[in-house]
Structures are given as C-alpha cells and as structure tokens.
Amino acid sequence: MRRRALTLVTAVLVLIGAWGIPAAAAPGDPTAPPDEGGANLTLGEKLDAANTDWLQAQATLEASKKRQADLVKQMDEMQKELEPIRANVNIIAAAAYRTGGKVRMSSALVDTASPEQFMDRVLLVNEIAMYNDRVIGRLTKLQADLDAAKKAIDQEVATQQKAADTQAKKKADAEAALAKMRGRADGYVNVNSPLATPAPRNADGSWPAENCIIDDPTTTGCITPRMLHAAQEARKAGFTHFYSCFRPSGPYEHPKGRACDFSAAPDGFDGVASGSDKTYGTNLAAYFVKNASSLGVLYVIWFRQVWTPAAGWHAYSGGNGDPSSDHTNHVHLSVI
Structure with a gap:
C-alpha cells in the first residue's frame, strides 16, 4: 500500500512539473535540444566576459558621443546669441564712457523744467538701467554656460577615450578566446x-x-x-x-x-x-x-x-x- 501511494505521489509530481526540469526527449525527437558539445565549455564564458564589457563600453561611447553632439549644438546656439548681446554691451560701455555714466544721468534728472518732466526722465533712466543690467546679466550667464559646456565636452572626450580603450582591450580578449579557432x-x-x-x-x-x-x-x-x-x-x-x-x-x-x-x-x-x-x-x-x-x-x-x-x-x-x-x-x- 505504501509503495502504491509513493508511486502515485511521484506520478503526480511528474505531471505537475514539480522539479521544473524539461522532460528528456525521446530518442530521435527533432525537438530535443541540440547537444552543442563539451569541447569548448569555457568558450562561452570567455566570450561572455569579453563581449559584455565590450558592449557596455560601446553603449557608453555611443551615449557620450550623443551628449557631446548635443553640447556642441547648444554651444553653437549660445554663440549665435552671444554676438549681438556682446555688441550691445560694447555700445552701453562706450555710451557710458562718453557721457560720464551716472554723472550724466544725474544731471539729466536735475535739468528738468517741471515735476512731470522729472518723473518721465526718472522712468526713462530706470528703464535704461534695467535694460543695461539685463543685457549685461545675459552676457555673463551665456559666458558661464559656454564655459560649462566646453568643460562638459572635455569630460565627454575623456569618457570616450576610456570607453575606446576598454573596447580595444576587450576586442583583444575576444580574439584570444577565439585563438583556438582557425x-x-x-x-x-x-x-x-x-x-x-x-x-x-x-x-x-x-x-x-x-x-x-x-x-x-x-x-x-x-x-x-x-x-x-x-x-x-x-x-x-x-x-x-x-x-x-x-x-x-x-x-x-x-x-x-x-x-x-x-x-x-x-x-x-x-x-x-x-x-x-x-x-x-x-x-x-x-x-x-x-x-x-x-x-x-x-x-x-x-x-x-x-x-x-x-x-x-x-x-x-x-x-x-x-x-x-x-x-x-x-x-x-x-x-x-
């Protein structure tokens, strides 16, 4: 009775796949997994190690080149915006030099005929000052952004060189793993x-x-x-x-x-x-x-x-x- 019960339990375990292992195919079954041989059991491991690192280095290289291209495009756009702003700042600086800057503005406020004219000139002077501050501030930010972009590009070049060196080494490793081939x-x-x-x-x-x-x-x-x-x-x-x-x-x-x-x-x-x-x-x-x-x-x-x-x-x-x-x-x- 015990033997029959054990046989029944075993049959049930097999039916439900309790061990999770594919059943062995019948002899001559064309769907049986191919016996790929044991002559090169370590070949897969060697290729795995070499190519995994190579692929990751390749991915790093591709992503780095894309970031570099984006940075170069960003720098080009900033350079185009920088030129007219720099020209405006030069005009502002030249005008300030010729007119004596703040002294000239103060005298313009004092030399007024009425309170209404005084207020108009106050608003005009403030507007000019705010415009000049915005232009100079934009120039300063653009220059800082350009410097940061240039630094980032230098970092990407270093990243790319490191990835390329890794690829070269892993290529040699893969070649070595395949040396037993013809x-x-x-x-x-x-x-x-x-x-x-x-x-x-x-x-x-x-x-x-x-x-x-x-x-x-x-x-x-x-x-x-x-x-x-x-x-x-x-x-x-x-x-x-x-x-x-x-x-x-x-x-x-x-x-x-x-x-x-x-x-x-x-x-x-x-x-x-x-x-x-x-x-x-x-x-x-x-x-x-x-x-x-x-x-x-x-x-x-x-x-x-x-x-x-x-x-x-x-x-x-x-x-x-x-x-x-x-x-x-x-x-x-x-x-x-």
Missing part, C-alpha cells in the same frame, strides 16, 4: 536584413542587468526579457521555424536564460542544413548580426562560424563533427 572568416552578412525594434536600455545608454524571470515559451524554464525580445523580433521578421531556449545545464548561456537555438529546419533540429534550410539559417544569422546593437547580441554561432561584436566572424572548430555541436543545423544566439 582564424577569421568571411561570415554571414545580408544588407537587406530587416531592422529590429531596439531592446530597452538604461537612461545612459548602457544595458540593464536582467535575470531569468520570464517564462520560456519553448520549455518549462525561464529566459531574460532581452532574450524574449530578440526571439520575438526574429519571429516578427519572418523567422518562424522551431526554436528552443532554456536548458538547466550545458555550455553557453542557456542555463542563464540568455541563449536560444533556432532550428534551420521548420520543425526541429535535423541533420546538416542544406538548400532552403541553410539559406534560412544564413539569413537568420545575418539578421542577428545586423541588429546586434539593437538586441544586445553577445555572439552568434552558425555553420562552423562564430560572430562576436568585438571580433567579427571567426571560423568555429569547437564541435565534435556532428550537426548539433558544429551548429550546422541551428543558429545559436546569446544576448547580454
């Missing part, structure tokens, strides 16, 4: 790839940190909001073949919810892609590369080639000679 490759590029809607960023242009909190539409696991966005954008662009994302273990970013495998074949992970399936995979890889900055792409692997934002396309020899680990039957996408 060198550079032509890669997959399609100028006609559609544009993706950019994923949300922080106010300063950097990529926000994201956790695996969204239900994965392809498994019982989870993915990050940015990974979901990339997958949805790909499907909106017409790449609607089978795909699979979360895995509780394995290489790359699958266990973190930051990676998906997009099948070249319509219904699952078949053998080496050819014909229209290979064309589909090539176009999808090119789509992710073209929209890398918008989607926060860490790297793309397809048909024995790997692309990173820091190092471009490289030959990929990390597989075991089978379609899954060679990535010849699916496009792998990792996002930051």
Whole structure:
C-alpha cells in the first residue's frame, strides 16, 4: 500500500512539473535540444566576459558621443546669441564712457523744467538701467554656460577615450578566446536584413542587468526579457521555424536564460542544413548580426562560424563533427 501511494505521489509530481526540469526527449525527437558539445565549455564564458564589457563600453561611447553632439549644438546656439548681446554691451560701455555714466544721468534728472518732466526722465533712466543690467546679466550667464559646456565636452572626450580603450582591450580578449579557432572568416552578412525594434536600455545608454524571470515559451524554464525580445523580433521578421531556449545545464548561456537555438529546419533540429534550410539559417544569422546593437547580441554561432561584436566572424572548430555541436543545423544566439 505504501509503495502504491509513493508511486502515485511521484506520478503526480511528474505531471505537475514539480522539479521544473524539461522532460528528456525521446530518442530521435527533432525537438530535443541540440547537444552543442563539451569541447569548448569555457568558450562561452570567455566570450561572455569579453563581449559584455565590450558592449557596455560601446553603449557608453555611443551615449557620450550623443551628449557631446548635443553640447556642441547648444554651444553653437549660445554663440549665435552671444554676438549681438556682446555688441550691445560694447555700445552701453562706450555710451557710458562718453557721457560720464551716472554723472550724466544725474544731471539729466536735475535739468528738468517741471515735476512731470522729472518723473518721465526718472522712468526713462530706470528703464535704461534695467535694460543695461539685463543685457549685461545675459552676457555673463551665456559666458558661464559656454564655459560649462566646453568643460562638459572635455569630460565627454575623456569618457570616450576610456570607453575606446576598454573596447580595444576587450576586442583583444575576444580574439584570444577565439585563438583556438582557425582564424577569421568571411561570415554571414545580408544588407537587406530587416531592422529590429531596439531592446530597452538604461537612461545612459548602457544595458540593464536582467535575470531569468520570464517564462520560456519553448520549455518549462525561464529566459531574460532581452532574450524574449530578440526571439520575438526574429519571429516578427519572418523567422518562424522551431526554436528552443532554456536548458538547466550545458555550455553557453542557456542555463542563464540568455541563449536560444533556432532550428534551420521548420520543425526541429535535423541533420546538416542544406538548400532552403541553410539559406534560412544564413539569413537568420545575418539578421542577428545586423541588429546586434539593437538586441544586445553577445555572439552568434552558425555553420562552423562564430560572430562576436568585438571580433567579427571567426571560423568555429569547437564541435565534435556532428550537426548539433558544429551548429550546422541551428543558429545559436546569446544576448547580454
């Protein structure tokens, strides 16, 4: 009786998915996650570290250049306003010098024929003084704003240099991580790839940190909001073949919810892609590369080639000679 009860409880736990782990696919099931091989288990970690910092430096650089452009535009506008104000101040100064300034105004008030004329001249003198004060005050503020803008531009230049230095270092790190590969490759590029809607960023242009909190539409696991966005954008662009994302273990970013495998074949992970399936995979890889900055792409692997934002396309020899680990039957996408 106890054994029967235990069996029943176990069956119920399995049915409700108590352990939260995707069920193992049956042998030969084309929807089973591809075995991407263990020959390069550290490759994903190295590319992750190198490209994450590279992408954040790139975001900082882009945001800094935009701020600098805004400051330059602001300075141009202030310079245009400054010239006539400076000319007016020069006129005011010259007039004050010729007429003796306050002494001349005092005498103008004394030399009046009637109380009404005196009041008119008081109002005129006050109005002139207020106008002069406003002009001089505006000149002083504009000059201070210009100095602040110039200082801010100098700071942006320093920020850009730091970001560029970080990018150079991380590019070298990515190249080193790919040193075991066979060198550079032509890669997959399609100028006609559609544009993706950019994923949300922080106010300063950097990529926000994201956790695996969204239900994965392809498994019982989870993915990050940015990974979901990339997958949805790909499907909106017409790449609607089978795909699979979360895995509780394995290489790359699958266990973190930051990676998906997009099948070249319509219904699952078949053998080496050819014909229209290979064309589909090539176009999808090119789509992710073209929209890398918008989607926060860490790297793309397809048909024995790997692309990173820091190092471009490289030959990929990390597989075991089978379609899954060679990535010849699916496009792998990792996002930051």
